[in-house]
Amino acid sequence: xxxxxxxxxxxxxxxxxxxxxxxxxxxxxxxxxxxxxxxxxxxxxxxxxxxxxxxxxxxxxxxxxxxxxxxxxxxxxxxxxxxxxxxxxxxxxxxxxxxxxxxxxxxxxxxxxxxxxxxxxxxxxxxxxxxxxxxxxxxxxxxxxxxxxxxxxxxxxxxxxxxxxxxxxxxxxxxxxxxxxxxxxxxxxxxxxxxxxxxxxxxxxxxxxxxxxx
Amino acid sequence: xxxxxxxxxxxxxxxxxxxxxxxxxxxxxxxxxxxxxxxxxxxxxxxxxxxxxxxxxxxxxxxxxxxxxxxxxxxxxxxxxxxxxxxxxxxxxxxxxxxxxxxxxxxxxxxxxxxxxxxxxxxxxxxxxxxxxxxxxxxxxxxxxxxxxxxxxxxxxxxxxxxxxxxxxxxxxxxxxxxxxxxxxxxxxxxxxxxxxxxxxxxxxxxxxxxxxx
DNA sequence: TGACACCTACCTACTGATAGGTAATCATAA
DNA sequence: TTATGATTACCTATCAGTAGGTAGGTGTCA
Numbered sequence: 094x095x096x097x098x099x100x101x102x103x104x105x106x107x108x109x110x111x112x113x114x115x116x117x118x119x120x121x122x123x124x125x126x127x128x129x130x131x132x133x134x135x136x137x138x139x140x141x142x143x144x145x146x147x148x149x150x151x152x153x154x155x156x157x158x159x160x161x162x163x164x165x166x167x168x169x170x171x172x173x174x175x176x177x178x179x180x181x182x183x184x185x186x187x188x189x190x191x192x193x194x195x196x197x198x199x200x201x202x203x204x205x206x207x208x209x210x211x212x213x214x215x216x217x218x219x220x221x222x223x224x225x226x227x228x229x230x231x232x233x234x235x236x237x238x239x240x241x242x243x244x245x246x247x248x249x250x251x252x253x254x255x256x257x258x259x260x261x262x263x264x265x266x267x268x269x270x271x272x273x274x275x276x277x278x279x280x281x282x283x284x285x286x287x288x289x290x291x292x293x294x295x296x297x298x299x300x301x302x303x304x305x306x307x
Numbered sequence: 308x309x310x311x312x313x314x315x316x317x318x319x320x321x322x323x324x325x326x327x328x329x330x331x332x333x334x335x336x337x338x339x340x341x342x343x344x345x346x347x348x349x350x351x352x353x354x355x356x357x358x359x360x361x362x363x364x365x366x367x368x369x370x371x372x373x374x375x376x377x378x379x380x381x382x383x384x385x386x387x388x389x390x391x392x393x394x395x396x397x398x399x400x401x402x403x404x405x406x407x408x409x410x411x412x413x414x415x416x417x418x419x420x421x422x423x424x425x426x427x428x429x430x431x432x433x434x435x436x437x438x439x440x441x442x443x444x445x446x447x448x449x450x451x452x453x454x455x456x457x458x459x460x461x462x463x464x465x466x467x468x469x470x471x472x473x474x475x476x477x478x479x480x481x482x483x484x485x486x487x488x489x490x491x492x493x494x495x496x497x498x499x500x501x502x503x504x505x506x507x508x509x510x511x512x513x514x515x516x517x518x519x520x521x
Numbered sequence: 522t523g524a525c526a527c528c529t530a531c532c533t534a535c536t537g538a539t540a541g542g543t544a545a546t547c548a549t550a551a
Numbered sequence: 552t553t554a555t556g557a558t559t560a561c562c563t564a565t566c567a568g569t570a571g572g573t574a575g576g577t578g579t580c581a
Contacts, residue, residue: 122530138437140354143566157531159568215437222500223352223429223437240500268509271497272490275510279493283485286436286454295482296489336556357540371557373542 123161125151127175130168135214139169139224166229169221173232176217177239184246194250195259195304198273201247202297205277212288219278244270261303276300337375339365341389344382349428353383353438380443383435387446390431391453398460408464409473409518412487415461416511419491426502433492458484475517490514 129150133142144165148155162168187200208216221228221236228236251266251273263269280296343364347356358379362369376382401414422430435442435450442450465480465487477483494510 137440138352138354140352141438141441144568145565153530154532155567156533156535156569160530163568165567218500219496220437222496223434224355225499226351227355237501240497268512271506271509272511272513275493275497276486276490277493278496279489279491282433282436282492282496283454283489285439286432287451292485295485297486298482299486358542359539367556368558369541370543370559370561374556377542379541 122151122153126158126161126168127171131172131176131217132214134172135217135220138220140227166232169228170232170235173217173221173235173239177235177242180239181242192257193259194254194257197250198247198254198260199301199304201250201273202277202301205281206290206293206297209281209284209290209293212284212290212293215281215285216278219281243274247273259305273300336365336367340372340375340382341385345386345390345431346428348386349431349434352434354441380446383442383446384449387431387435387449387453391449391456394453395456406471407473408468408471411464412461412468412474413515413518415464415487416491416515419495420504420507420511423495423498423504423507426498426504426507429495429499430492433495457488461487473519487514 126147130142130147133146133150144155144158148158151158158168162171183204184201187197187204190200191197205216208214218236218239221232225233225236247270248266251260251263251269254260254263254269255266276297280293283296284290284293286292340361344356344361347360347364358369358372362372365372372382376385397418398415401411401418404414405411419430422428432450432453435446439447461484462480465474465477465483468474468477469480490511494507497510498504498507500506
């Protein structure tokens with residue numbers, strides 16, 4: 094792994110040197126490529142973008158991307174791993190912020206809402222779910238693990254809700270967990286289809302109304 | 308539109324002539340292509356299949372498909388139109404079968420469950436939603452119309468539920484309609500991700516438990 | 522201190538495969 | 552004889568990926 098704030102010494106589109114010895118560049122190329130690829134994958138799916146698109150966006154040559162990610166499968170794996178890590182960190186943050194199930198699950202829904210980015214992006218795991226046939230077994234494994242980790246986290250918090258009573262009518266935490274994940278993913282899909290974030294709010298409002306009404 | 312039971316007169320992989328003058332062929336080529344394309348699009352998305360794949364599946368040459376659908380955009384439009392027609396007919400059938408909102412919405416959910424085909428296919432509109440950027444404006448328009456027609460049908464039946472009391476706790480039919488569509492689409496996505504139809508059942512069980520309990 | 526080996530991050534120029542699409546032609550049924 | 556629905560043979564553009572090269576930094580050892 095390249096140093097996060099390492100200096101850029103390559104040729105091509107060079108980093109502008111400042112008057113000081115520091116460089117302006119915030120991200121290393123690899124991270125920049127990952128961010129860019131995540132963006133486009135969440136808009137157009139895995140089969141919807143090419144190395145050429147990516148090269149154009151980032152401002153290097155197509156062949157140079159192969160230096161960072163030899164094959165597109167390597168990029169896909171790195172994408173889902175990075176995504177899973179970021180997601181896990183976000184869940185840990187939610188856990189540390191509140192001990193009340195309703196607050197945590199409300200934050201969870203809000204996280205999916207923010208991920209919409211105004212109605213034109215999906216959760217990476219939704220975008221990848223359609224392109225399963227194009228993904229490597231290793232990527233699929235990581236994707237499936239992300240999925241089951243999500244379900245586990247949700248189920249634990251619905252179990253918490255049974256104890257703390259912060260959500261009304263929770264009978265079966267496992268069922269609730271699956272239903273909520275389906276709901277937020279479906280809500281994203283609808284908002285993306287209509288390019289209208291309000292549709293996400295409509296679709297989730299029924300669940301959110303159960304929070305804080307024990 | 309070609310005659311549904313037309314004869315096949317082409318060369319190449321020919322239809323075997325029976326002893327009688329009738330042909331065994333059930334579908335005309337165009338319909339066969341549409342069925343096949345729908346199948347693969349619902350598995351891999353719009354960007355996930357090519358004319359070459361289709362030609363291989365149907366058993367004619369790639370160039371021959373262009374006779375039926377000059378451009379892939381024409382195929383996409385025909386796909387979504389056929390899909391919308393089939394869907395509308397299914398909703399009309401549901402309407403004619405029962406006057407009770409709970410029965411109708413239960414049948415609606417079951418329809419989405421059947422569409423899963425054992426956990427490896429999605430509703431065409433979900434598959435197309437991810438590939439929006441690759442679709443023509445005309446196809447997008449038809450897709451959006453399908454979407455709003457679905458919402459309308461659902462809202463009407465939740466309004467019916469308010470009157471006939473066959474579903475518990477219906478306060479806002481428009482909200483319920485959006486939430487249910489998000490739920491079934493998300494449930495499909497989850498079942499597809501895990502290749503497990505049971506996940507669809509888990510995700511929808513919460514809603515179905517409200518039916519018939521006024 | 523300088524020489525040398527090695528590393529990083531790019532580059533140009535290419536490959537074979539595949540994408541969607543076109544033109545001209547041919548066989549058969551009506 | 553004409554319409555239909557195929558065919559072969561091709562096109563151009565793009566796909567992921569490779570070969571080989573290069574500027575410039577870094578580590579090591581005499």
